[in-house]
Amino acid sequence: MHDQLLLQATAFADAVSAPAAGDDLSAPVATCPDWTVRDLARHLGQVHRRVVMTIDGGAERMVPRDAEIPDGEPPATRDDVATWLLAGASALVARLRAEDQEREVGGFVGPVTIAFWGRRQLHETLVHRLDAELAVGFEPLADVSPELAVDGIAEWYDLLTAYRSTSRRVRGDASIHLHATDTPDGEWLIRRSADGVTITREHVKADVAVRGRAVDLLAAVTGRRTLEGLEVFGDPAVAEDWFRVSALG
Known part of the structure; x- marks a missing residue:
């Protein structure tokens, strides 16, 4: 699962790096109304970093969106944004791997396990990869296995x-x-x-x-x-x- 999270983050970064995203990542994301590719990248990069902060923080709830996030703003250039995204995803995966998967940390409304966050972030990244690929004209989820997609549906319904x-x-x-x-x-x-x-x-x-x-x-x-x-x-x-x-x- 952790390897898959990195693979989906890499595919997301590849889409963000595409010329169709625009030099300033201003291409619109039709599946996230009012967002540009930059907005989408900012959201996912911040979520990855917020989960790391949540794991380290000890509170019963996830770090809120309005919290100050170290390295929380994407860089100016398109290629640097891709690097920033991968740095956040790599830090998240390293943190998830280092923990007891049954350890409880903050969740949306109360404690959840580390394993919950691993699965949630995999599918958060997968779905936003889909958003980015649709925005830049890539074939969506071209290399995603049926088994991973099924778990994405199951996790959504969970x-x-x-x-x-x-x-x-x-x-x-x-x-x-x-x-x-x-x-x-x-x-x-x-x-x-x-x-x-x-x-x-x-x-x-x-x-x-x-x-x-x-x-x-x-x-x-x-x-x-x-x-x-x-x-x-x-x-x-x-x-x-x-x-x-x-x-x-």
Whole structure:
């Protein structure tokens, strides 16, 4: 997992270094409205550094966004930004590797394990790599395995289940089946009810089913693509509404 985090950070830095990002990284990021590539790079570089600070800090919650972050601003030139990104990712991976994976540190609303942060930062980096690649015209997630994409979907839904499963936004009256066609372990059943949402890993008939490659499902689940090009059985509006409400940060 730690090696994968570095690989995804490197792919992100490669996209940021592309000429299409602009000399000043001013290219827009369509999947993160109102952000440029520089904004996206700044966000990810700061998140990596904030997690290191959180691990070292001893508090029950993650270091807040408005905290002062050493080396927290990206450099001026495009190539230097890529170097800055990789320095932050490397420091994070070194810190994660050095720790007992079950040690508890600050999380979003209370203590989480070091292992939680390793997985969370892997997939944070993976999804923002997708944002950057779409922004500069790269083929998105070209070398990402179905297994990694499936874990990205699972981690996304783990977060939703832990923090937002009873939110008004995810309540409803529908069921959605997701099926990754390129791996045997890529199926989910989402049941929306008046009380909230439950998500299980199973093959069950639902009101609507969405099938496609794992990386394409990951992009849809995280709000980075539409249903176009995916197989949909049933009313597409049911799946579109689910992806819209569940992709909110």
